Amino acid sequence: MTDAVVVAGLRVSRGRTVVFDGLDLTIPAGSVTGLLGPSGSGKTTLMRAIVGVQKVTGGSVTVLGSPAGSTRLRRRVAYDTQSASVYGDLTVRQNLRYFARVLGAPRGDVDRVIDEVGLSDQADRLAGTLSGGQENRVSLAVAMLGAPELIILDEPTVGLDPVLRAELWGIFRSLADGGATLLVSSHVMDEALRCDRLLLMRAGRLVADTTPHGLLESTGTDDPDAAFLALIQREDAA
Amino acid sequence: MNGIRMSATAARVLRQLSHDPRSIVLMLVAPSLLVGLFAWLFSEQDGVFDTIGGPILALFPFVVMFLITSITTLRERRSGTLERLMTTPLGKSDFILGYALAFGAMAALQAIVTVTFAVVVCGLDVDGPQWQLGVVAVVDALLGTALGLLASAFARTEFQAVQFMPLLVFPQIILGGLFMPRDQMPDVLYAISDWLPLSHAVDAVNAVTAAEEGWDLWGPLLIVVAFTVGALVLAPLTLRRRTP
Numbered sequence: 001m002t003d004a005v006v007v008a009g010l011r012v013s014r015g016r017t018v019v020f021d022g023l024d025l026t027i028p029a030g031s032v033t034g035l036l037g038p039s040g041s042g043k044t045t046l047m048r049a050i051v052g053v054q055k056v057t058g059g060s061v062t063v064l065g066s067p068a069g070s071t072r073l074r075r076r077v078a079y080d081t082q083s084a085s086v087y088g089d090l091t092v093r094q095n096l097r098y099f100a101r102v103l104g105a106p107r108g109d110v111d112r113v114i115d116e117v118g119l120s121d122q123a124d125r126l127a128g129t130l131s132g133g134q135e136n137r138v139s140l141a142v143a144m145l146g147a148p149e150l151i152i153l154d155e156p157t158v159g160l161d162p163v164l165r166a167e168l169w170g171i172f173r174s175l176a177d178g179g180a181t182l183l184v185s186s187h188v189m190d191e192a193l194r195c196d197r198l199l200l201m202r203a204g205r206l207v208a209d210t211t212p213h214g215l216l217e218s219t220g221t222d223d224p225d226a227a228f229l230a231l232i233q234r235e236d237a238a
Numbered sequence: 239m240n241g242i243r244m245s246a247t248a249a250r251v252l253r254q255l256s257h258d259p260r261s262i263v264l265m266l267v268a269p270s271l272l273v274g275l276f277a278w279l280f281s282e283q284d285g286v287f288d289t290i291g292g293p294i295l296a297l298f299p300f301v302v303m304f305l306i307t308s309i310t311t312l313r314e315r316r317s318g319t320l321e322r323l324m325t326t327p328l329g330k331s332d333f334i335l336g337y338a339l340a341f342g343a344m345a346a347l348q349a350i351v352t353v354t355f356a357v358v359v360c361g362l363d364v365d366g367p368q369w370q371l372g373v374v375a376v377v378d379a380l381l382g383t384a385l386g387l388l389a390s391a392f393a394r395t396e397f398q399a400v401q402f403m404p405l406l407v408f409p410q411i412i413l414g415g416l417f418m419p420r421d422q423m424p425d426v427l428y429a430i431s432d433w434l435p436l437s438h439a440v441d442a443v444n445a446v447t448a449a450e451e452g453w454d455l456w457g458p459l460l461i462v463v464a465f466t467v468g469a470l471v472l473a474p475l476t477l478r479r480r481t482p
Binding site: 014015051052053054055056069071074075077078079080081083084085086087088089090094098099101102103104126142 | 243
């Protein structure tokens with residue numbers, strides 16, 4: 001299996017704090033990789049580095065064979081930020097039409113993604129008048145426009161009910177089955193079990209690069225929350 | 239630069255505005271109300287409004303567009319949508335020029351409304367052709383738009399953006415020849431005022447009201463256009479795809 005993302009010796013500082021001091025990891029193509037860890041562990045910074053909007057001080061990030069942020073990647077990589085980055089004073093459909101035109105995505109895509117995130121009934125409402133969860137789904141829909149090969153989603157399921165979360169994970173799975181690579185961050189540990197691979201981060205370091213099965217097995221638990229705790233305790237003891 | 243993405247951005251900005259009718263009314267009507275207030279203020283004094291009415295037409299659309307543009311683009315920088323756009327094929331100049339097109343159209347509309355109001359309702363007497371007054375007012379409003387786009391790059395918060403008014407706009411008003419003819423100013427201030435775009439905007443309006451032609455009118459107007467273009471060229475350079 002080839003790697004969609006190769007991070008080598010990545011160093012990032014924000015202000016005086018060092019976020020990464022030589023981070024190495026890879027993300028296999030065609031899979032759903034979960035990025036887990038407490039808030040402040042560097043999940044968002046890593047995602048920003050992969051899409052090429054994060055200033056880095058050293059190391060390299062290679063995405064689909066090109067340096068992160070290259071012009072040729074801008075249609076192939078989609079990014080959904082943690083807080084909904086859509087226009088509150090446009091309707092759902094108007095938001096998607098604009099991003100579709102910027103990306104050069106086919107027109108039919110707009111209705112397809114609105115339907116996929118379950119917002120057909122709200123398509124003509126202003127994004128700013130939707131609930132937080134609905135607005136996040138508009139933002140997620142933008143990341144599904146066109147046919148991106150790498151989709152980076154920063155906590156896409158925050159504040160959603162279990163039914164919707166299950167539906168969205170179904171969509172993530174079908175995107176990966178279609179050949180796309182997904183990197184999904186979350187701090188809800190039970191979502192970890194839905195991923196193919198897991199990256200566990202803590203304080204800017206990779207604590208574990210494993211699979212859901214491997215995580216549970218190595219820690220001797222059947223609950224991802226407990227497994228993560230066990231890993232951290234093992235780290236602290238070492 | 240890409241025409242499709244630029245016009246898509248302009249259309250998107252106008253569509254956002256269309257959901258906010260109150261702002262549209264304020265934008266189109268506010269300068270006229272201020273001009274009307276001035277006309278009323280000097281209604282007992284013959285000829286005063288005819289002298290200062292022109293420069294005011296250069297001023298209000300400029301100020302209003304500067305404020306609106308700098309705050310709206312700043313909102314985009316802060317809301318996360320700009321960061322998202324920076325991961326798409328959208329060029330930095332597509333973004334800036336898209337905004338410039340949308341607000342430029344609003345600025346032109348506003349200038350036309352204001353000039354019409356000043357001439358028809360307030361009875362502003364100009365010696366030159368009225369269409370020239372319209373052209374000058376539109377160009378001045380475009381200048382406000384372009385400077386607002388540039389200024390928003392240097393503000394981190396809406397609060398800072400508003401502070402640029404006293405910093406960038408008020409000195410231009412004071413030195414622009416509105417309160418005192420520029421050639422009567424102390425030498426140093428006169429020299430400074432030569433470098434401020436609004437001074438030339440006021441010169442251009444005064445040229446129209448005095449029915450001057452040729453270089454006296456088009457010279458200052460060209461300078462204002464040059465400042466506008468300069469600001470639009472510089473503004474994309476202030477955008478960064480990568481941020482700390």
